[in-house]
Amino acid sequence: MTPQVLQRFARLDERLEAVLALLHTGTHADIGSDHAKLPLRLIQTGRARRCIVVELNPGPLALARRNVARAGLDNQIDVRSGNGFSPLHPAEADSASITGMGAGTIAGILRRAEEGVLPPTLVLQPNDNPAPIRVWARESGYHLTDERLIDGYWPYPVLRLLRHPGPDLAYQDLPLAAALRYGPHLLREAGPLLAARIQADVLRLTPLAAPGRTAQLELDAAQDALKVIEP
Ligand SMILES: C[S@@+](CC[C@H](N)C(=O)[O-])C[C@H]1O[C@@H](n2cnc3c(N)ncnc32)[C@H](O)[C@@H]1O
Incomplete structure (x- = not known):
């Protein structure tokens, strides 16, 4: 070569x-x-x-x-x-x-x-x-x-x-929707890129969320994820 x-x-x-x-x-x-x-x-x-x-x-x-x-x-x-x-x-x-x-x-x-x-x-x-x-x-x-x-x-x-x-034990003790969306290992690691991404999701989804809407489920997952990375 x-x-x-x-x-x-x-x-x-x-x-x-x-x-x-x-x-x-x-x-x-x-x-x-x-x-x-x-x-x-x-x-x-x-x-x-x-x-x-x-x-x-x-x-x-x-x-x-x-x-x-x-x-x-x-x-x-x-x-x-x-x-x-x-x-x-x-x-x-x-x-x-x-x-x-x-x-x-x-x-x-x-x-x-x-x-x-x-x-x-x-x-x-x-x-x-x-x-x-x-x-x-x-x-x-x-x-x-x-x-x-x-x-x-x-x-x-x-x-x-x-x-x-x-x-898969990676998901153990984590809120499932949050872990599926953001990743069980990434949530445990709680790095700055993931934190920025979750916070951006919360900002974007808050005005869209209402009972019964997909945006509400996604916002719930983002807020659960925040609780994992910022206990
Ligand atoms: C956006 S490019 C990504 C190229 C490379 N994997 C990368 O990450 O830089 C996606 C490539 O996958 C090919 N592709 C899409 N669907 C496919 C499939 N079902 N089977 C094989 N190749 C596929 C496309 O032709 C294209 O070349």
């Missing part, structure tokens, strides 16, 4: 670096990869032995193929055309990531995965409130083992899930 190519893929943006930091794996699948920067860096840093890139759309698929070929990593990164997990065989991947999409879209991709195809480790980075992913994880036998909130254009949540039997 030339120094120019190494330089080109030297560092990812902060949200993808946070995803990278939560992975150390054998075969990794990046679903909706676009530029394939995450799989390239996973291989270059030795954090994955092999990657599978999945892309639905022709433009990003061609870009991924080009970037992988330019980096000379075709033998370790397999670029596949397809929707969600459908191009993967059962138990083929040890881990997977889905990043840079809405939480509802990510949860939909996870729900549509065929039996046996989802790997035991998932690292997910939605661009909006991750509640649909946390709901899916609780219904689907995945525990939330790590959560980060990354400062960027807006605060980017990053979630690490591990398949595990039994109830």
Whole structure:
């Protein structure tokens, strides 16, 4: 690989670096990869032995193929055309990531995965409130083992899930709606980014809330979250 190519893929943006930091794996699948920067860096840093890139759309698929070929990593990164997990065989991947999409879209991709195809480790980075992913994880036998909130254009949540039997104890002793909306680990950590986000929600929702409205339920969750982080 030339120094120019190494330089080109030297560092990812902060949200993808946070995803990278939560992975150390054998075969990794990046679903909706676009530029394939995450799989390239996973291989270059030795954090994955092999990657599978999945892309639905022709433009990003061609870009991924080009970037992988330019980096000379075709033998370790397999670029596949397809929707969600459908191009993967059962138990083929040890881990997977889905990043840079809405939480509802990510949860939909996870729900549509065929039996046996989802790997035991998932690292997910939605661009909006991750509640649909946390709901899916609780219904689907995945525990939330790590959560980060990354400062960027807006605060980017990053979630690490591990398949595990039994109830997820991360939610124990927390108000459920608040934990699903803001994250059980993030609430316990009570960092400044989360505090600012909850306070902004309280300000935004207060004039909209009234009995029976969704805004009231969201405001209740935000106020419960404030009680956790500011006991
Ligand atoms: C906003 S980009 C994010 C790219 C990259 N993951 C990142 O975080 O920078 C979303 C990409 O996912 C692809 N995509 C959307 N839905 C998909 C699906 N169901 N299966 C595979 N790829 C999908 C889109 O074509 C697009 O390239």
